[in-house]
Amino acid sequence: xxKVTQAxxxxxxxxKEDVTLDCVYETRDTTYYLFWYKQPPSGELVFLIRxxxxxxxxxxxxxxxxxxQKSTSSFNFTITASQxxxxxxxxxxxxxxxxxxFGAGTRLTVKP
Amino acid sequence: NAGVTQTPKFQVLKxxxxxxxxxxxxxxxxxxxxxxxDPGMGLRLIHYSVGAGITDxxxxxxGYNVSRxxxxxxxLRLLSAAPSQTSVYFCxxxxxxxxxxxxFGPGTRLTVT
Numbered sequence: 135x136x137k138v139t140q141a142x143x144x145x146x147x148x149x150k151e152d153v154t155l156d157c158v159y160e161t162r163d164t165t166y167y168l169f170w171y172k173q174p175p176s177g178e179l180v181f182l183i184r185x186x187x188x189x190x191x192x193x194x195x196x197x198x199x200x201x202x203q204k205s206t207s208s209f210n211f212t213i214t215a216s217q218x219x220x221x222x223x224x225x226x227x228x229x230x231x232x233x234x235x236f237g238a239g240t241r242l243t244v245k246p
Numbered sequence: 247n248a249g250v251t252q253t254p255k256f257q258v259l260k261x262x263x264x265x266x267x268x269x270x271x272x273x274x275x276x277x278x279x280x281x282x283x284d285p286g287m288g289l290r291l292i293h294y295s296v297g298a299g300i301t302d303x304x305x306x307x308x309g310y311n312v313s314r315x316x317x318x319x320x321x322l323r324l325l326s327a328a329p330s331q332t333s334v335y336f337c338x339x340x341x342x343x344x345x346x347x348x349x350f351g352p353g354t355r356l357t358v359t
Contacts, residue, residue, distance in 0.1 A: 143286075167345045179289075179336065179350040186345070225288055229344035232277070232296060233304065236288035 136161045138228050140237035147216050148245050155211045155240045157226030163187075167229040168202065168209045173239070174222040182224075185209065216244045247272050250351035252337050258357045259327040267322040267354050269337030277340045278320040279304070279348070280312065282333040289336065295320055296343065327358045 137160040147153045159168065170182040183193060185202050193200045197214045213220055221244045226237040253268045271278065279294035281304075291304030295314040309331060311323040320339075324331060334355050338348040 138288075140288075169347075177334075177353055179338075181347045181349075184347055227289075232294060232302070232343050234279070234291055234344040234348075235305070236281075236290070238286055238288045 136166075136228050136230055136233065136235045138226050138235050138237035140224075140226055140240050142240045143238070144241045144243070146243045146245065149218060150215050151244075152212060152214050153216050153242065153244075155213075155224050155226075155242065157209045157211065157237060159207050159209065159226070159228045161228060161230055163230045165230070169227040169229065170200065170209075170211050171225045171227065171236075172222045173225065179225075182211075213242075216242075218244050218246055220244050249273065250337055250339055250349050252335075252351035252354050254354060255352065256355050258359065259324070260359055261328060263327050264323070264325050265327065267324075267335055267337075267356070269320045269322065269351060270318050271320075271337075271339040271349070272318065273339065273341075273349065274317060275339035275341050275349075276317070277343050277348075278314065279338050279344075280310070280320070280322045281336045281338065282306065282331075283336060283353075284333050292322065292335075294344075324356075329358045332356060332358045 139158045166187045168185045172180040199212045201210045223239045225239045250271045280292040281289040293312040295301045337351040340348045
């Protein structure tokens with residue numbers, strides 16, 4: 135069965151600090167997809183990134199970067215120079231064959 | 247485009263009552279799904295549909311029914327509400343399956359007393 139673990143329940147940082155959100159997944163399939171979603175205090179879910187299991191290239195988008203390592207079944211998310219607007223709950227998710235499993239989420243608070 | 251819309255935004259039910267949560271999308275997406283979000287548990291898949299007339303169960307289907315008579319609509323029915331169904335419900339859609347970005351509705355907050 136698929137499983138996603140986000141061990142960090144809550145993280146608090148001061149603005150401009152770098153922060154890494156951890157995500158570890160389990161699946162028996164060779165083809166799967168990994169995602170990160172952001173849920174700001176307003177409650178909507180915002181798509182951040184998608185990775186398929188055959189693409190281990192790291193990705194950078196502005197202050198956001200993602201590190202996908204199949205050897206450790208991890209898909210970690212780093213925010214560089216955090217800002218107050220980054221405060222949100224972040225979910226890692228694993229998709230396989232129309233089924234999708236989310237982690238429990240990490241609540242990130244960025245203080246000014 | 248309105249994207250994914252959900253009604254109502256809030257609902258209070260008494261135990262044993264039934265109701266339908268509405269979900270509609272105007273993006274001509276084949277795949278639609280329902281999730282529930284509970285504190286400390288992330289989102290859990292209830293039911294999904296890969297096209298009109300086709301539905302399947304997700305991780306937590308008990309107590310919920312769905313049908314998909316059109317591409318646009320995917321209602322979620324609670325036949326006999328229980329306090330354990332108190333949650334925030336999200337509907338989502340994508341062009342095809344969960345291997346690509348899903349678009350989420352704004353959510354329905356349901357309280358069962």
